[in-house]
Amino acid sequence: MSTSALKDSVLSHLKYSLGKDPEHATTYDWRVALSLAARDRIVDPWFESTRATYRADAKRVYYLSMEFLIGRLLEDALVNTGVYDDAKAVFDDLGLNFGEILHDEPDAALGNGGLGRLAACFLESLSTLGIPAMGYGIRYEHGLFRQRFEGGRQVEEAEDWLTQEHVWEFERPEAAFEIGFGGQVYENGGRAVWRPQEAVIAQAFDTPVVGWKGEWANTLRLWGALPKTVLDLQRFNAGDYAAAAEPEALARTISRVLYPDDTTEEGKHLRLKQEYFFTAASLRDLIRRFEAEHDDLRDLPKRVAIQLNDTHPAIAGPELVRILHDERGMEFETAMEIARGCLNYTNHTLLPEALERWSDGLMGYLLPRHLQLIERIDTAHQTQHPGIAIREHGEVKMGELSFIMANRVNGVSALHSDLMKVTVFKDLHDMHPDRIVNQTNGVTPRRWLRTCNPRLSGLITDAIGDGWIKDAERLSELEPHVNDAGFLDRFVQAKRENKVDLGQWIAESMGISVDPDAMFDVQIKRIHEYKRQHLNILETIALWQEMRDNPNGDWTPRVKIFGGKAAPGYVFAKEIIYLINSVASVINNDPVTSKWLKVVYPANYNVTLAERLIPAANLSEQISTAGKEASGTGNMKFALNGALTIGTLDGANVEIREHVGADNFFLFGMTAEEVMERRTVEGHAWDAISKDPRLARAVDALRNGTFAGGDHDRFRGIADNISGPDYFLVASDFSDYWRASREVDQAFRDTGHWARMAALNTARSGWFSSDRTIRSYASEIWDALPSKPLRNI
Numbered sequence: 166m167s168t169s170a171l172k173d174s175v176l177s178h179l180k181y182s183l184g185k186d187p188e189h190a191t192t193y194d195w196r197v198a199l200s201l202a203a204r205d206r207i208v209d210p211w212f213e214s215t216r217a218t219y220r221a222d223a224k225r226v227y228y229l230s231m232e233f234l235i236g237r238l239l240e241d242a243l244v245n246t247g248v249y250d251d252a253k254a255v256f257d258d259l260g261l262n263f264g265e266i267l268h269d270e271p272d273a274a275l276g277n278g279g280l281g282r283l284a285a286c287f288l289e290s291l292s293t294l295g296i297p298a299m300g301y302g303i304r305y306e307h308g309l310f311r312q313r314f315e316g317g318r319q320v321e322e323a324e325d326w327l328t329q330e331h332v333w334e335f336e337r338p339e340a341a342f343e344i345g346f347g348g349q350v351y352e353n354g355g356r357a358v359w360r361p362q363e364a365v366i367a368q369a370f371d372t373p374v375v376g377w378k379g380e381w382a383n384t385l386r387l388w389g390a391l392p393k394t395v396l397d398l399q400r401f402n403a404g405d406y407a408a409a410a411e412p413e414a415l416a417r418t419i420s421r422v423l424y425p426d427d428t429t430e431e432g433k434h435l436r437l438k439q440e441y442f443f444t445a446a447s448l449r450d451l452i453r454r455f456e457a458e459h460d461d462l463r464d465l466p467k468r469v470a471i472q473l474n475d476t477h478p479a480i481a482g483p484e485l486v487r488i489l490h491d492e493r494g495m496e497f498e499t500a501m502e503i504a505r506g507c508l509n510y511t512n513h514t515l516l517p518e519a520l521e522r523w524s525d526g527l528m529g530y531l532l533p534r535h536l537q538l539i540e541r542i543d544t545a546h547q548t549q550h551p552g553i554a555i556r557e558h559g560e561v562k563m564g565e566l567s568f569i570m571a572n573r574v575n576g577v578s579a580l581h582s583d584l585m586k587v588t589v590f591k592d593l594h595d596m597h598p599d600r601i602v603n604q605t606n607g608v609t610p611r612r613w614l615r616t617c618n619p620r621l622s623g624l625i626t627d628a629i630g631d632g633w634i635k636d637a638e639r640l641s642e643l644e645p646h647v648n649d650a651g652f653l654d655r656f657v658q659a660k661r662e663n664k665v666d667l668g669q670w671i672a673e674s675m676g677i678s679v680d681p682d683a684m685f686d687v688q689i690k691r692i693h694e695y696k697r698q699h700l701n702i703l704e705t706i707a708l709w710q711e712m713r714d715n716p717n718g719d720w721t722p723r724v725k726i727f728g729g730k731a732a733p734g735y736v737f738a739k740e741i742i743y744l745i746n747s748v749a750s751v752i753n754n755d756p757v758t759s760k761w762l763k764v765v766y767p768a769n770y771n772v773t774l775a776e777r778l779i780p781a782a783n784l785s786e787q788i789s790t791a792g793k794e795a796s797g798t799g800n801m802k803f804a805l806n807g808a809l810t811i812g813t814l815d816g817a818n819v820e821i822r823e824h825v826g827a828d829n830f831f832l833f834g835m836t837a838e839e840v841m842e843r844r845t846v847e848g849h850a851w852d853a854i855s856k857d858p859r860l861a862r863a864v865d866a867l868r869n870g871t872f873a874g875g876d877h878d879r880f881r882g883i884a885d886n887i888s889g890p891d892y893f894l895v896a897s898d899f900s901d902y903w904r905a906s907r908e909v910d911q912a913f914r915d916t917g918h919w920a921r922m923a924a925l926n927t928a929r930s931g932w933f934s935s936d937r938t939i940r941s942y943a944s945e946i947w948d949a950l951p952s953k954p955l956r957n958i
């Protein structure tokens with residue numbers, strides 16, 4: 166498509182789709198017009214992908230997830246369909262600010278963090294690989310809350326991405342299903358019949374997910390909840406207007422808002438309704454699609470692979486058995502076999518508080534037939550494998566149910582999958598030793614390098630061509646260039662220019678000036694004790710104290726950048742946020758140290774902010790307590806973008822260090838085994854503090870009001886925790902973290918050496934592409950293949 170054709174398409178959409186005259190068009194109008202023009206180019210490959218799948222009667226992959234952390238779609242679509250430069254030329258030509266138009270798009274924040282973003286990367290890779298697939302989720306009216314800081318404290322505001330037209334979705338009135346809740350189960354001719362007490366309509370909204378080069382596009386189908394009856398006319402005519410509108414309000418509540426917790430299961434009534442709502446609608450939809458082309462449901466596993474993104478859609482097991490056994494009359498055992506032949510389960514966390522357990526009461530109330538079927542599934546499994554129960558202490562354990570109903574169960578990094586076998590799923594693993602496999606996470610190199618870092622990707626393509634974008638492991642072809650001074654200079658230049666851009670944005674949006682030649686040290690992720698943002702800020706305090714002791718010391722200038730939201734109910738995490746902001750305001754206004762050290766915490770960390778921060782990072786903080794971070798995916802994005810990692814042997818850090826080389830990774834801290842050992846030591850925190858005066862002094866600063874205007878109590882909670890129970894071993898890992906951080910200081914001063922290490926990280930991180938991960942799922946779990954050979958780039 167030529168620039169002029171694109172221009173015509175944009176102008177005609179502005180006129181005929183938005184009814185706007187260019188003279189009076191707003192940034193929003195131009196952004197929507199461009200999006201419609203870009204969308205037009207995706208519809209044909211989208212249709213063709215569907216046709217090809219039907220022609221080939223190909224096996225389909227269904228990815229069921231409560232979260233899809235998509236972010237923005239326009240720039241990704243322009244790059245993936247190869248018209249980004251044309252679009253830029255069109256708006257330069259129109260004398261409009263292209264960057265401003267791109268930034269007008271709201272993030273689709275339909276997720277909390279790692280699990281949701283992984284789902285989005287997976288969909289893009291499935292399309293790039295041409296594997297027929299569909300993502301199923303919920304069309305939340307309100308995504309993850311907007312974070313604002315008030316006096317350094319997190320304040321949540323409702324997110325409202327749908328208050329403006331969402332141009333990337335197509336409503337599908339024909340794809341709607343009635344989903345029931347509650348009610349009773351009756352016996353009828355030897356068959357169980359469930360009569361729900363209430364019902365809502367699940368309405369489909371489709372978003373095309375286009376792959377690299379726009380050759381294939383799969384569908385993300387999100388369900389919105391609608392009332393069976395829009396208005397209770399009797400009540401309306403009786404003047405009881407509120408009551409008249411109640412059915413609609415009640416129904417829409419199901420898809421109203423994303424639960425903002427990412428580690429603690431609340432066990433909330435509405436959460437279980439959400440999980441059943443989208444899971445049941447998705448199973449209805451995929452069975453209808455199967456039966457349109459096939460007449461024997463026993464062949465379902467040959468044509469359908471379902472991936473459960475954690476336990477959130479685990480009700481899929483009992484629901485599939487209910488449909489096959491209750492509705493279709495299959496023998497229970499056959500229904501179980503067919504269901505297990507389709508289902509696979511990915512575990513994303515070992516944190517006990519994150520493992521979902523629904524009370525019998527709630528499950529029996531909302532899903533009475535499912536509770537009966539879970540009982541039967543439990544009994545059947547215990548007959549063969551006594552000792553493990555799905556139902557225990559009046560609760561239904563969704564992890565056990567998912568494991569027992571799955572063909573394959575996987576962890577998301579090598580360490581995590583091994584830990585699953587010896588912790589949460591030890592007994593089940595002993596019973597089914599070949600069921601757990603590992604699938605180390607990955608990230609899409611399109612969004613997380615090609616699109617977010619055009620300077621570096623331009624440099625790479627100049628050096629080795631652009632084959633790496635589709636096949637990221639070809640980044641290894643950069644290795645010979647790493648010894649070429651010219652390449653390294655351009656590598657350093659690209660990073661510096663990204664840092665200058667970020668510095669400008671920080672100055673404009675936060676009024677803080679940062680030195681682009683300082684080390685940009687970045688920790689961006691959800692705020693959680695196991696991710697140890699409080700270890701990072703404690704080290705920052707100790708560094709600041711040492712700088713004040715010796716202001717003329719030859720310090721390595723650093724900018725500590727934090728980003729992340731805390732679950733609204735997570736008090737300790739919110740205290741950590743308050744501490745970071747309080748430390749920042751003292752340090753950033755300290756004339757003695759401000760040339761050496763700055764702390765920056767932009768609010769409302771999301772996908773778009775990550776795309777702005779990662780290309781400008783020198784150092785990636787991956788400092789979780791070993792054994793706690795299942796994988797991490799930010800760690801991969803930083804390595805791809807030429808940042809060095811300071812981290813523990815946790816999650817995928819282990820594999821990143823193996824791939825980039827131990828010399829190009831700053832390792833510190835206890836291993837997962839040593840962590841278990843250290844916890845058994847009585848007073849392990851005090852012991853560590855007593856042995857490290859630097860640590861003791863930093864903790865004292867939390868107690869003596871240094872960062873609290875003299876208020877000794879403000880951060881007592883954090884100080885007491887770190888010097889007391891300290892379950893995540895902040896005190897015990899501090900000294901080694903300090904040691905590694907000083908090594909980082911030394912290394913950063915040798916710009917050539919640092920550049921070489923950074924370039925090797927980029928060159929050796931191609932394996933962490935989500936294309937590699939998806940290829941592995943496809944061959945080891947789904948037995949799914951690309952539907953048509955995609956033209957080699």
Ligand SMILES: CCc1ccc([C@H](C)CC(=O)N[C@@H]2O[C@H](CO)[C@@H](O)[C@H](O)[C@H]2O)cc1
Nearest residue numbers: 279280427430513519577794795796797798
């Ligand atoms: C029920 C509340 C809830 C909601 C979400 C979750 C997710 C599983 C939390 C999550 O996002 N886990 C992260 O998943 C990433 C993708 O695999 C991993 O890289 C991270 O290590 C893991 O913390 C747990 C509990």
